[in-house]
Amino acid sequence: MSSFAPQRREPSELFGPRFTLFADMLAVGLAAAVASLPLITAPTAFAASCAVLRRSIREDRPVTMGEYVAEFRAHGLRRVLLAGVTVFAAVTLVVLDLALAGAGLPGARPVSWALIAVAVAGLVAALRAAADPEVARGWRPALSRAAARSVTDPRGCALIVTAVGLCVAFVWMLPLLGLLLPGPLAFAITAVELRIEPPADLDPGR
Template sequence: MRTHWRTGLEDFSDCLLTGLLVALASVPVVTAAPAFAAGCRALDRSRHGIARPLWTTFWADFRQAVRGSVAFGLLGLLAAAMFAVDLDIVGATPGAGVLRPALWLLAGVAAVVAVRTCEVVARGEASWRRAVVTAARETSPGNALLLAGAIGLAVVLVWMLPILAFVIAGPLALAAVATGGRR
């Protein structure tokens, strides 16, 4: 069966629109996690042809995901601030050659768990605390490496072309959905 080229273009435009919606909903930085979870849910529905249009389903999913997510968002901000301080401190120590890669590895693991947590919330988990545990337990090493590669590529793309920060959450949400626990 041959698919039409417009189907691929529709998926691509849904991915970019989701990235823009996630960026818009993430303006108050604390809401970035529920915005990403809503993006994962909207893209999963879009991929399966359920619940169009994407704009309205995204905002409904965002309102649902934002409940109870403030603590998760604040902990994420605190972890990012601590990572920045730790990198600065490690740079001045004699063991920086060993500690700096260990810190980056720890940050990568935390980023994978955070992205997978948002994907678990998108699957319908109401509690963010249980979603963290489920994400850590269900993520296979292979899927974690794929997701870490997607996160790393997203970081490099935004570093190279900062305007992509407005749409990069869409492809990253698609990667989270693709490596997630859906059957």
């Protein structure tokens, strides 16, 4: 826990020692929003946010912009493009399927509900994969681990759905908040994942 006594700010820190985690969370959200401007980079931008916030929480130190950039670049161009194309292809497929299901076809309502359930489950798995500490090495194994965690941790899935719902509500009420919300959402997903991990001081590698 940070002391309220004056402390020297380290070089390249985004904010001072007071309210460091909250300030870093908002700054990371803004950095993720900027990094997501090409749209195809959005999944990697969010994963980098989770990575730097995870390290900040576990190691009790502030986030730097250089650290965020390094996490983003660690994915490599190929993984950045592959993740972006996959996410947008999945979103397009779900939207098209929902449009077809709502076109007055027989059994459209149960099909629509089934598609929504599949989309929510996929979103939860994707967000948990983005928060995986090894996601920079590959999205496919991270998704496999995320799916396994989702099965064994339904409460965490409910928390993630709640966090996403709150973010959607905030953006609906004030669209400008969308520039900052990637940070709080990344923090929420990371916190959910850290619930089922051993404390940093119990890690064998520390």
